[in-house]
Amino acid sequence: MTRETDAAKLEPATLVRTEATALEALAMRLEGPMRRAFDCAVELIVRCGEGNGRVVVTGMGKSGIIAQKIAATLSSTGSPALFLHPAEAVHGDLGVLMAGDVVVALSASGETEEILRLLATLKRKGDALISFCCRMDSTLAMASDVALDCSVEREACGLNLSPTASTTAMLALGDALAIAVSLRKGFRAEDFAELHPGGKLGKQLARVRDLMHTGEEVPSVAPDTPMTDVIYEMSSKKLGITTVQEQGRLRGVISDGDLRRLLEREGGAALSRTASEAMTAHPQTIHAEELAAKALAILEERKITSLVVVDAEQRVEGILHLHDLWGVEMI
Numbered sequence: 001m002t003r004e005t006d007a008a009k010l011e012p013a014t015l016v017r018t019e020a021t022a023l024e025a026l027a028m029r030l031e032g033p034m035r036r037a038f039d040c041a042v043e044l045i046v047r048c049g050e051g052n053g054r055v056v057v058t059g060m061g062k063s064g065i066i067a068q069k070i071a072a073t074l075s076s077t078g079s080p081a082l083f084l085h086p087a088e089a090v091h092g093d094l095g096v097l098m099a100g101d102v103v104v105a106l107s108a109s110g111e112t113e114e115i116l117r118l119l120a121t122l123k124r125k126g127d128a129l130i131s132f133c134c135r136m137d138s139t140l141a142m143a144s145d146v147a148l149d150c151s152v153e154r155e156a157c158g159l160n161l162s163p164t165a166s167t168t169a170m171l172a173l174g175d176a177l178a179i180a181v182s183l184r185k186g187f188r189a190e191d192f193a194e195l196h197p198g199g200k201l202g203k204q205l206a207r208v209r210d211l212m213h214t215g216e217e218v219p220s221v222a223p224d225t226p227m228t229d230v231i232y233e234m235s236s237k238k239l240g241i242t243t244v245q246e247q248g249r250l251r252g253v254i255s256d257g258d259l260r261r262l263l264e265r266e267g268g269a270a271l272s273r274t275a276s277e278a279m280t281a282h283p284q285t286i287h288a289e290e291l292a293a294k295a296l297a298i299l300e301e302r303k304i305t306s307l308v309v310v311d312a313e314q315r316v317e318g319i320l321h322l323h324d325l326w327g328v329e330m331i
Contacts, residue, residue: 015156015164022152022165023172030176034149041130041146042180044102045079048128049185053100055081056127058089060114062163063106063132063170070104070174077182086114094121102128104174108150108166110138119143132170148173208295209288211325212309212318213239220245220316221254223276230254230275239321241306244279249314252279255306285310288317296325 030038045055055074059067067083074081084093084103097103103122105115110133119140122129131144134151141147150173156164219237221230223244234242234254244252254275262270262278270278286295286307295307299322309318 018154018156019165019168022169025153026150026169026172029149037146037148038177038180041148041177042184044128044130044146045074045177045181046184048100048102049079049181051100053098053102055079055102055104056084056097057081057104057106057174058084058086058115058118059106060086060112062167063108063112066167066170066174067104067106069171070106070178073175073178074181077178078185078187079178079181086112086118090114090117094118097121097125097127099125099127102130104130104132104177105140105144106132106170107138107140108134108163108170110135110140112140115140132173134166206292207288208286208290208292208307208309208320209318211292212288212320213324214318218316218319219243221275222246223251223274223279225275227271227273227275227278230278231259234259239306239319241319242275243308243316243319244275245316248316250283250285250308250310250316251276252281253283253306253308254279255304283308285314286320287311292325295320296322299325 048055055071057067057071057074058064064083064085071081071083082096084096086105103118105118107115110131116139119129123143128146129144130146130148131140132148132150133141134149135141136147136149136151150166150169152165152169154160155162155166156168217237217239219233219239219242221233221242221244223246225233225244230242234240234256240256242254243250244254252275258278258280259270262273266273284298284302284304284307286298286309288309288311298307299305305322307320308316309320310316
């Protein structure tokens, strides 16, 4: 039977299991002989960040595509990183390298010509070099400060030629390295939110202060305000609620629901009440620095539509309405 016939008979599930086997082997190395080298790589990147250095990730071909993703993951988890194309590097782009950078080079063979041509410059600049290789006896691995083993038993490709399992192993190792570095740095959800202000992810991690209504948009009445004026304030601000404030501090709130229940109980006599007589004292509040996802959880749990945003001394800073949280998911 020819190799081509063997390739034609490979089932998709078999190809995926080949890659899964490669990942399991990588995990076992990380639990054993490669853990010390991995920890050294983490330490190099952490120290690099402490000195305002960056992580420069490089690779050719399929490895280059994986290198771009690793650079993006590092940047999004608090480690400034960039991708350097090795072929362009030898034609001037090496100028992006600064003292104190760490270079992460990806090459399955460890003999990629374009990357090997960078070694002399890297050594001259003194930048630390971490490599992802499938051959630990290769030129690149031997020249590295830290070499991480991405070897696989075979590629998922039926011909055992196309980079498949090996690039999957590189990607997983890059993810592990980026996350380990972020944990070592104490990277928090709040830090992640600062780096992801746009799109669905940004909406999930936005802070209350980014979404709340402030200033003249915040409905406010004094405790002795007549109900007719309370109704006018609520209608004009269109948030279905008003705060009741005294010297800038929150005393209570009056919602559309509060008004409806008051009118059901007292009819027209309700209009003779003042704000302090109709308000809900000690309403649910939130601080401006909380994540929007937490605000949404409170609104859904309490079955209310608005939260008053206050500081530590109960001074009103804003109003957050359920409509402001459309697109936010609890995380």
